[in-house]
Amino acid sequence: MIRRPTLAVVAEVAGVSLKTASRVLNREPNVAAATRERVLDAAASLGFRRNAVAADLARGGFSRLVGFITGDLANEFYSALASGIERELREHGLQLLTASSDEDPERESSLTGELLERRVGALIVTPAGADHSALRGEIAAGLTVVVVDRPAAGMDVDTVVIDNRGGTRAAVEHLLAHGHRRIAFVGDEPHLWTYQERSDEFLAAMRDAGVSDAERWVRSGAHSAAAARDLVVELLDARHGQARHGQARHGQARDGQAPEPPTAVLAANNRATVGTLQALRDAPGGDGVAVVGFDDFELADLLGITVVAYDAVEMGRRAAELAVARSADPDRPVELVVLPTRVVARGSGEREPR
Amino acid sequence: MIRRPTLAVVAEVAGVSLKTASRVLNREPNVAAATRERVLDAAASLGFRRNAVAADLARGGFSRLVGFITGDLANEFYSALASGIERELREHGLQLLTASSDEDPERESSLTGELLERRVGALIVTPAGADHSALRGEIAAGLTVVVVDRPAAGMDVDTVVIDNRGGTRAAVEHLLAHGHRRIAFVGDEPHLWTYQERSDEFLAAMRDAGVSDAERWVRSGAHSAAAARDLVVELLDARHGQARHGQARHGQARDGQAPEPPTAVLAANNRATVGTLQALRDAPGGDGVAVVGFDDFELADLLGITVVAYDAVEMGRRAAELAVARSADPDRPVELVVLPTRVVARGSGEREPR
Numbered sequence: 001m002i003r004r005p006t007l008a009v010v011a012e013v014a015g016v017s018l019k020t021a022s023r024v025l026n027r028e029p030n031v032a033a034a035t036r037e038r039v040l041d042a043a044a045s046l047g048f049r050r051n052a053v054a055a056d057l058a059r060g061g062f063s064r065l066v067g068f069i070t071g072d073l074a075n076e077f078y079s080a081l082a083s084g085i086e087r088e089l090r091e092h093g094l095q096l097l098t099a100s101s102d103e104d105p106e107r108e109s110s111l112t113g114e115l116l117e118r119r120v121g122a123l124i125v126t127p128a129g130a131d132h133s134a135l136r137g138e139i140a141a142g143l144t145v146v147v148v149d150r151p152a153a154g155m156d157v158d159t160v161v162i163d164n165r166g167g168t169r170a171a172v173e174h175l176l177a178h179g180h181r182r183i184a185f186v187g188d189e190p191h192l193w194t195y196q197e198r199s200d201e202f203l204a205a206m207r208d209a210g211v212s213d214a215e216r217w218v219r220s221g222a223h224s225a226a227a228a229r230d231l232v233v234e235l236l237d238a239r240h241g242q243a244r245h246g247q248a249r250h251g252q253a254r255d256g257q258a259p260e261p262p263t264a265v266l267a268a269n270n271r272a273t274v275g276t277l278q279a280l281r282d283a284p285g286g287d288g289v290a291v292v293g294f295d296d297f298e299l300a301d302l303l304g305i306t307v308v309a310y311d312a313v314e315m316g317r318r319a320a321e322l323a324v325a326r327s328a329d330p331d332r333p334v335e336l337v338v339l340p341t342r343v344v345a346r347g348s349g350e351r352e353p354r
Numbered sequence: 355m356i357r358r359p360t361l362a363v364v365a366e367v368a369g370v371s372l373k374t375a376s377r378v379l380n381r382e383p384n385v386a387a388a389t390r391e392r393v394l395d396a397a398a399s400l401g402f403r404r405n406a407v408a409a410d411l412a413r414g415g416f417s418r419l420v421g422f423i424t425g426d427l428a429n430e431f432y433s434a435l436a437s438g439i440e441r442e443l444r445e446h447g448l449q450l451l452t453a454s455s456d457e458d459p460e461r462e463s464s465l466t467g468e469l470l471e472r473r474v475g476a477l478i479v480t481p482a483g484a485d486h487s488a489l490r491g492e493i494a495a496g497l498t499v500v501v502v503d504r505p506a507a508g509m510d511v512d513t514v515v516i517d518n519r520g521g522t523r524a525a526v527e528h529l530l531a532h533g534h535r536r537i538a539f540v541g542d543e544p545h546l547w548t549y550q551e552r553s554d555e556f557l558a559a560m561r562d563a564g565v566s567d568a569e570r571w572v573r574s575g576a577h578s579a580a581a582a583r584d585l586v587v588e589l590l591d592a593r594h595g596q597a598r599h600g601q602a603r604h605g606q607a608r609d610g611q612a613p614e615p616p617t618a619v620l621a622a623n624n625r626a627t628v629g630t631l632q633a634l635r636d637a638p639g640g641d642g643v644a645v646v647g648f649d650d651f652e653l654a655d656l657l658g659i660t661v662v663a664y665d666a667v668e669m670g671r672r673a674a675e676l677a678v679a680r681s682a683d684p685d686r687p688v689e690l691v692v693l694p695t696r697v698v699a700r701g702s703g704e705r706e707p708r
Contacts, residue, residue, distance in 0.1 A: 065472075083428040110449075
């Protein structure tokens, strides 16, 4: 076992008193920001890990609260995650507190601070951006952090994701098997890791099937159903040769030719699926377009929508399980959990191209 | 203006030092539970209200966190509430922390304590039970509390609800106008205030239309879609004269006669609506049964479901607005906000009885 530096060494390197170093590393309030940063830097560079369990016992018991910082609770996916986390935490007598970053890295960082000042025992995060500096110092100082849905790039931290590439490839192959070649991909914001995984794999699977120009039908920005709907309406305009924009656009007319219409849509998240269905309902001939949605949703069954499904509640449960295990044993090996996906055929993905 | 007692008077009545009284009323930790209760009792009986703004300034600024204790975040209704609260709080530079009581009054009470120990600036609650003693003392001590969706019986507190009775009556009259007389009511847990309001008004509206035995088709317990589905399957069994239970049940066979089938269902919450739709899809002749759902939901439009709609996001927004106003002025008059409902016809509620 690696011998770790003591708190006294951290205090000395940071040039603060033992008491101040202890306050910072126990996440107590009322320490100047600059001092706090110096101590966390020293702790990080020295590889110091606070023994969370011992410290919690010393201050009168493990904090019962676990924080969950997530994108948008109004989205069925995140609320399923939250309910899985909550279920598991209750098994351990712990309570979940949820806050929304609204996918804003700055908000994520300020929320992290707010929750730590209030002594949450652990944090579960769906990382909003690529910069995780707020978390890095805290992890180095021994805070339990688990990330879920997306990895935190460059961070050595327990992670729960789904097999995004496997699910995307299965969806594309499902549509190809039903005769489609002109498949549109309607995805979320392009900076999100899940978007990148899914769109990359979409293009790779299409290339493997001999479709080399599939990026013509790739659309991003479907973070809301309304945005997705607009994107699909535009794709369907192309379908009927009624492109509303004079200028050539990425994915539309090339070399002056009329754009070719997609015969199928892979809606790359639940928002995109709802918007796609709304657009198809209103468009002439829209009911002939095949749809596979990434993310299952409660009414998909009633609506007959083929989806890439996985267990979001289980994702949350696994993340909570890791948070509990990490708190009990800060030195256990870091885990990456990848949950499987599967295509559930319900009708909309099995229409043949007209 | 009423002259209020000073902190010194509260301390004297409680038999504690000024400092201890201040600690309790400023919700600082590390005060014995018995002492805390004594101070809160004294404060309540004397009508003491901590000046929240002054106290917050004295301890370095208003707490940026507002707590929301709600039933179940996996339910679309509660997440819409949360997103409305969050939107309004952000306008004021505040941040929402959400926790789920799972409709358990004990959990609600322990969460209240946890959040207060962590100095949330205000609490917004959908009360789980009838006993609000945990909140009563805190409100007396000057904590800002707003209740939403259901009132807190006997408590003098800002409240945001919808017009449950108006919405229910409109739904019943809508079905009556389309020729229905045998209308089933499928509702949530009977101890919930919203259930009581909606079921009472359902029976009153039916009586007013000359249907005096409508309680035959009243069912409760539809807190999940699965439970609702089972209830409707049972009602439909009656519809086909295939009651599965030998003994007479409330709402079924009377005086040895075969039970009469409902021709329409008023599903009294969004869970009940989903379960009802699942049951009707699978039942022979189920597509002939009219449905009106209480609570709109995103895909109701695509599914053609007639609903009693209201603005859940606005409900949350109003609750947050009241919390901010109350924090700024603890002595302002208590407000009751009742938001309107309306029937949105989309097809399922306009089927005539077969």
